[in-house]
Amino acid sequence: QVWQIRLDLHLLNHDGNIIDAAGIAGIVALCHFRRPDVSVQGEEVTVYTPEERDPVPLSIHHMPICVSFAFFHQGTYLLVDPSEREERVMDGLLVIAMNKHREICTIQSSGGIMLITDQVLRCSKITAVKVAEITELIQKALENDQKVRKEGGKFGFAESIPNQKITAFKMESTAVDTNKVEEQAEEIIAKAEPPSEVFSTPILHAPGTAQIGEGIENSWGDLEESEREDTVEEEGESEATAFEYQKMETEDTSTVRETEDTNEPIVLSDSEEEEVVILEPQEVPKKTR
Amino acid sequence: PSRPPAGATSVLAGLYGPAEVKGSRELPDRAALEVLLRPKVGLPGVMERSREQLLRGTCEAVVLGGLHPRSAITLVLQVLSDGGSLLSCCLNAACLALLDSGVPLSALFCGVTCALGADGTVILDPTTRQEQDARAILTFAIDSAERKVLAASSKGSCSVEEMQQCLAAAQRAADTIFGFYRDCVRRKYSKS
Numbered sequence: 125q126v127w128q129i130r131l132d133l134h135l136l137n138h139d140g141n142i143i144d145a146a147g148i149a150g151i152v153a154l155c156h157f158r159r160p161d162v163s164v165q166g167e168e169v170t171v172y173t174p175e176e177r178d179p180v181p182l183s184i185h186h187m188p189i190c191v192s193f194a195f196f197h198q199g200t201y202l203l204v205d206p207s208e209r210e211e212r213v214m215d216g217l218l219v220i221a222m223n224k225h226r227e228i229c230t231i232q233s234s235g236g237i238m239l240i241t242d243q244v245l246r247c248s249k250i251t252a253v254k255v256a257e258i259t260e261l262i263q264k265a266l267e268n269d270q271k272v273r274k275e276g277g278k279f280g281f282a283e284s285i286p287n288q289k290i291t292a293f294k295m296e297s298t299a300v301d302t303n304k305v306e307e308q309a310e311e312i313i314a315k316a317e318p319p320s321e322v323f324s325t326p327i328l329h330a331p332g333t334a335q336i337g338e339g340i341e342n343s344w345g346d347l348e349e350s351e352r353e354d355t356v357e358e359e360g361e362s363e364a365t366a367f368e369y370q371k372m373e374t375e376d377t378s379t380v381r382e383t384e385d386t387n388e389p390i391v392l393s394d395s396e397e398e399e400v401v402i403l404e405p406q407e408v409p410k411k412t413r
Numbered sequence: 414p415s416r417p418p419a420g421a422t423s424v425l426a427g428l429y430g431p432a433e434v435k436g437s438r439e440l441p442d443r444a445a446l447e448v449l450l451r452p453k454v455g456l457p458g459v460m461e462r463s464r465e466q467l468l469r470g471t472c473e474a475v476v477l478g479g480l481h482p483r484s485a486i487t488l489v490l491q492v493l494s495d496g497g498s499l500l501s502c503c504l505n506a507a508c509l510a511l512l513d514s515g516v517p518l519s520a521l522f523c524g525v526t527c528a529l530g531a532d533g534t535v536i537l538d539p540t541t542r543q544e545q546d547a548r549a550i551l552t553f554a555i556d557s558a559e560r561k562v563l564a565a566s567s568k569g570s571c572s573v574e575e576m577q578q579c580l581a582a583a584q585r586a587a588d589t590i591f592g593f594y595r596d597c598v599r600r601k602y603s604k605s
Contacts, residue, residue, distance in 0.1 A: 132454050134491055136425055 125169065127159060129182070140208035143219055147190035152262055155184050156269070188229040189258050191251040193218040195237050202243070204250060218244070220251045224259045422502045423493040426510035430486035438485065443478030445485045450503065453492040464500060468507055471554045471564045477517040486516060497540040498526040500552045500566060505590065512598065521557040523590040526550060527579035529571050535579055537586050551579045555587040 131153060133146050158179030161172045194206035194214035203210055211217075216235025222228050228248065233239065272279045327335045431444055438445045448465045451457055472488065488510060490503050504524025511518055528539035528547035536543050544550055549569030556563050562580065571579070 130454070134451065134453075134493075136491065136493075 129154075129157075138208060140206050140211050141192050144190045144192050144205060147188070147221065148258065148262070151184075151187050151189065152266070154182055155187070155262070155266060157182060186223040186225065186227070187259055187262065188221045188223050189255045190219055190221045190230070191254050193220075193247050193250075195235070195239070199237055199239055199243060202247070204254070218247055220248055222248070222251045222255045224256055226252050421494060422496045422499055424499070424502045424506040425491045425493055426503075426506035427489045427491075428486070428510040428514040428516065429489070430514075430516070431481035431484035432487070434483060434485035439483050440478075442482050444476065444481040446473050446476060446478065447485060447487045448472065448507070449487070449489045451489070451491045453495060464503065467500075467554075467564050467566060468503060471504065471522055472507060472511065474563050475518045475520050475522055475556065476511065477519055480517050495541070497542075497544050498538045498552075500524060501526040501538065504552075504554050504564075509594065509597065512594065513601075519558070521591065521594060522554050522563050523557070523587050523594070524552060524554050525583035525586045525590070526552045527583055529569070529575055529579065533575060535575075535582050537582060549575075551576060551583075553580060553583045555584055557587075557591050560584045560587055 131150055133149060135142060135146070158174075158181055160174060161177040161180050163170050163172070192205060194203045194210055195201065195216045195218065196203070196214055198215065203214075206214060206217075214235070216233065216237030218237075218239065219230065219232045219234075220228060221230035231244075231248075269279055329335060434445050438447075446469055448469045449457075450461045450465045450468070452461055468488070468490075476486065478486075488507055490506060492499065492503075501524030504522065508522050512521065526538055526544075527550070528536040528543050529549040529551070530536065530546070531548050536547070539547060539550070547569065549567060549571040551568075551571070552564075552566045553562055554564035555561070565580075567576070
């Protein structure tokens with residue numbers, strides 16, 4: 125038995141360089157996450173709930189951070205961390221993922237630009253500097269969060285949304301005056317209309333099918349003359365079709381046709397090609413709910 | 414033993430439109446409203462679909478779609494964190510998004526959640542813990558014009574009287590929320 129880890133990344137705002145941002149978010153989420161503690165004794169495995177034992181962090185060996193470079197004019201100009209506008213007009217993109225020990229984890233070039241080794245080496249030096257800075261920021265944020273949690277302060281996503289920006293507003297929880305609410309409610313109930321009439325017990329036709337009410341009259345008889353003649357001619361047939369229509373209305377099993385009293389099969393149409401035969405209720409496979 | 418984090422529910426809402434609508438969804442006389450709700454973890458499932466329909470119904474009741482025929486208004490909600498009362502948070506975010514984007518509305522609406530305790534006490538906007546301990550949870554969408562109910566969703570069992578009490582309490586709470594909306598809009602326009 126193993127643990128499965130799932131990382132969901134939600135892009136809230138795209139202003140360029142999603143790869144770098146998503147990379148940082150991902151690695152920080154993995155470092156921040158705590159999984160339930162487990163103890164294994166021989167074959168026995170006990171998983172402790174968060175209330176029983178403090179959850180433990182994942183084993184993160186190192187933190188690879190991505191840094192992207194946008195190239196313009198066949199490699200003449202280089203921009204680190206391009207914005208959305210810059211991305212739209214760049215010739216090519218180089219992504220280098222590195223950790224703080226200066227080990228390159230990923231290097232990826234797209235857009236078909238041809239780069240000389242000098243340029244790539246220069247980019248990797250820039251990456252090393254950036255990665256050192258970013259890793260420090262991450263460590264500080266993680267330590268801060270741990271401190272706040274231990275001291276009992278407020279933490280979490282809602283707290284980290286800056287309060288000064290126009291699009292974010294906060295209000296402390298306020299008390300609502302709920303005096304006299306019960307009286308108000310009673311008034312409403314007293315003035316309300318009585319509930320609509322209760323239907324009589326449903327008629328049970330067969331196990332799993334019931335009819336409530338009578339249904340409305342079959343209005344399909346208002347079609348062309350010839351069809352009406354057909355339906356009238358057959359013995360007991362108009363009743364059967366009316367009945368089926370009611371059934372379709374009240375039961376929701378629209379493809380199942382059933383007859384009520386007759387045990388013989390009823391022929392619906394007198395077309396010469398084929399005989400349409402209605403099967404008896406027991407023979408039709410019922411839809412189970 | 415660790416303490417579960419004190420909840421704060423946040424939902425990010427983005428509204429797009431009135432914009433071009435894909436052929437089959439086009440309505441000849443009004444705007445086609447679509448709501449997408451993305452959960453914090455995983456892909457949207459049946460629960461999200463059912464919430465989307467509730468939100469859509471509420472928005473359709475207030476949006477003056479007749480002013481933008483043959484266009485689409487899309488509302489995307491992303492759950493950022495869930496500390497309880499998620500549905501009412503989505504309702505509030507939806508209304509603020511509609512307000513912010515300038516879509517013509519006939520009224521505003523807000524969402525209030527009530528949790529009914531075993532002894533009949535009503536808690537407004539419960540946290541996840543309070544929701545779990547409650548006998549029933551009711552969420553109402555209240556409109557700003559006459560404090561009428563635009564949508565109601567319930568989970569658990571409660572009597573008719575209790576439901577009416579929760580509704581009355583929700584209508585009172587709506588006043589506070591509409592005051593908050595007013596505050597937000599005032600601050601937004603005073604800065605620019």
